[in-house]
Amino acid sequence: DTAVSQTPKYLVTQMGNDKSIKCEQNLGHDTMYWYKQDSKKFLKIMFSYNNKELIINETVPNRFSPKSPDKAHLNLHINSLELGDSAVYFCASGRESGNTIYFGEGSWLTVV
Amino acid sequence: AQSVTQLDSHVSVSEGTPVLLRCNYSSSYSPSLFWYVQHPNKGLQLLLKYTSAATLVKGINGFEAEFKKSETSFHLTKPSAHMSDAAEYFCVVKDNQGGKLIFGQGTELSVKP
Numbered sequence: 001d002t003a004v005s006q007t008p009k010y011l012v013t014q015m016g017n018d019k020s021i022k023c024e025q026n027l028g029h030d031t032m033y034w035y036k037q038d039s040k041k042f043l044k045i046m047f048s049y050n051n052k053e054l055i056i057n058e059t060v061p062n063r064f065s066p067k068s069p070d071k072a073h074l075n076l077h078i079n080s081l082e083l084g085d086s087a088v089y090f091c092a093s094g095r096e097s098g099n100t101i102y103f104g105e106g107s108w109l110t111v112v
Numbered sequence: 113a114q115s116v117t118q119l120d121s122h123v124s125v126s127e128g129t130p131v132l133l134r135c136n137y138s139s140s141y142s143p144s145l146f147w148y149v150q151h152p153n154k155g156l157q158l159l160l161k162y163t164s165a166a167t168l169v170k171g172i173n174g175f176e177a178e179f180k181k182s183e184t185s186f187h188l189t190k191p192s193a194h195m196s197d198a199a200e201y202f203c204v205v206k207d208n209q210g211g212k213l214i215f216g217q218g219t220e221l222s223v224k225p
Contacts, residue, residue, distance in 0.1 A: 031211060033212070033213075035213075040217075041150075041200055041217075041218045042215070042217060042218070043156075043202065043213075043215040043218075044215070045212045045213065048211070048212055055211075056212055058212075090155065090156065092156075092213075094211065096211060099144050099161060099163045099206065100146075100158060100161060101206075101211075101213055102158070103148075103155050103156040103157075104155055105154065105155035106154075106155045106156075108153075
């Protein structure tokens with residue numbers, strides 16, 4: 001059973017397209033996150049949702065819009081993709097009161 | 113603001129020899145610290161965590177880390193490296209406001225036969 005699953009794992013798309021990455025967790029956690037890993041492997045948080053409410057938005061361009069239909073899902077929609085959006089996007093989840101955050105396998109996005 | 117600094121971007125060891133990956137942290141609070149590992153083209157796996165209990169923390173795959181407040185360090189060690197340990201290792205601190213994780217720059221561990 002995959003605890004945090006995200007799809008697709010690999011995505012190659014052209015500049016200007018709109019794409020979505022989906023994430024689901026079956027751990028019963030109340031908080032979900034999106035992190036971005038750049039080409040130098042540096043990881044930084046993008047968004048955090050707690051019980052479907054946006055908690056953290058780390059100066060991410062408006063072209064990125066997270067959506068949380070319920071506590072178990074946090075999807076990431078990206079409009080008008082740019083070359084610089086090429087990265088690995090990680091979904092994660094945890095408990096607001098807890099200490100451990102679990103990550104998905106990552107989604108490798110390549111914009112050409 | 114909280115932060116972590118990984119002192120080496122790349123560490124190379126021979127199989128069977130000890131591993132030391134260094135991490136210093138900066139925090140105004142008693143920090144929650146973690147080490148995550150990322151194998152090539154894989155996700156992030158939690159190795160171990162420190163949350164103000166025992167200062168010597170044991171993790172998976174024979175790794176351990178010691179929290180030293182006086183040195184603001186949380187170095188990761190393993191007595192004997194295995195080829196399968198070759199990966200990218202991240203030292204991480206949890207921000208007390210919002211719960212986000214703040215990652216170090218990563219240390220790439222290479223293991224030579």
